Amino acid sequence: MxxxxxxxxxxxxxxxxxxxxxxxxxxxxxxxxxxxxxxxxxxxxxxxxxxxxxxxxxxxATVLEPSLRELVQHRTATVVGCSWCVDFGAMLALHRGLDADRLRHLDDYATSPLYTDTERLALDYAGAMTALPVTVTDEQVAELDRRLGHAGLLELTYLVALENARARGNAALGITDQGFTSGSACAVPVASPGPRP
Incomplete structure (x- = not known):
């Protein structure tokens, strides 16, 4: 529809x-x-x-690995529920070479062998930043800073915050899945938009 x-x-x-x-x-x-x-x-x-x-x-934004950047932004869009962001972001990620399986199974990142420990930490951080209220801990920041360095941590934080802004703006304006990934072999799940008031 x-x-x-x-x-x-x-x-x-x-x-x-x-x-x-x-x-x-x-x-x-x-x-x-x-x-x-x-x-x-x-x-x-x-x-x-x-x-x-x-x-x-x-x-x-060139400090983090491209796949890590794509994963955290995709996860953020999924958590917020912006179907447009999920659709468009999946298209960009796939064009940039990210394995479609890694997008398909993103909900299982905590236990899936498709993700590295650093990716899991970054995805947890994206979820904690996106939660309302924000649930980021000192331990999360310290571990990501140790693994990614100051610049990497700042880039990660900025990209998650930016994706939150995009996703929340699109959701507020009722902008939904445009079909960038429809019909493709990737079959990446698209979040459903929330109910309209």
Whole structure:
């Protein structure tokens, strides 16, 4: 079942120049205009600020292994329940070479042999950061700092916080699974959106 966002997407046809440029770039890069981008087109300055920020983060976040970055962001989106983030994130992760089994079995990360001890610690941390209230412990931070270093810990924290912002914003606006992974062999489970008030 396709749902409609609570704020309609700005269509490419008839949109202003900035929206058309952003839509064309997104279509080339991702094969479609991501719905959060199309919805953000109603506030062009924030859309542009978000695009600059996302590009800067993508270029700056290079301390952690790419697979660890993908796993913690995917886990965060799943915990929040943002089906759009899960769908889009899975597509990006698979294009970047992450094994689909590692996404399919992410709910079993604590006991699955598919994950390293460091990945398990980072995934626990992502869950603790995403919990309300936050349940991060001194011990978690100390162990991750020991394993990843200060820069790695900061990158991990930033990426989980950013994914929380993305996922919660999309959930609030009713932006759901866009079908980036539908029909693919990966069959990554997509979180179902929460009920609408």
């Amino acid at each position: 396709t749902t409609v966002p609570r704020v309609p997407a700005v269509p490419s046809r008839g949109a202003g120049l900035l929206n058309r440029v952003v839509h064309a770039y997104a279509r080339r890069r991702f094969g479609a205009v991501p719905e959060p981008v199309a919805v953000a087109g109603h506030h062009r300055r924030l859309m542009l600020a978000s695009a600059v920020h996302e590009t800067a983060v993508e270029r700056a």
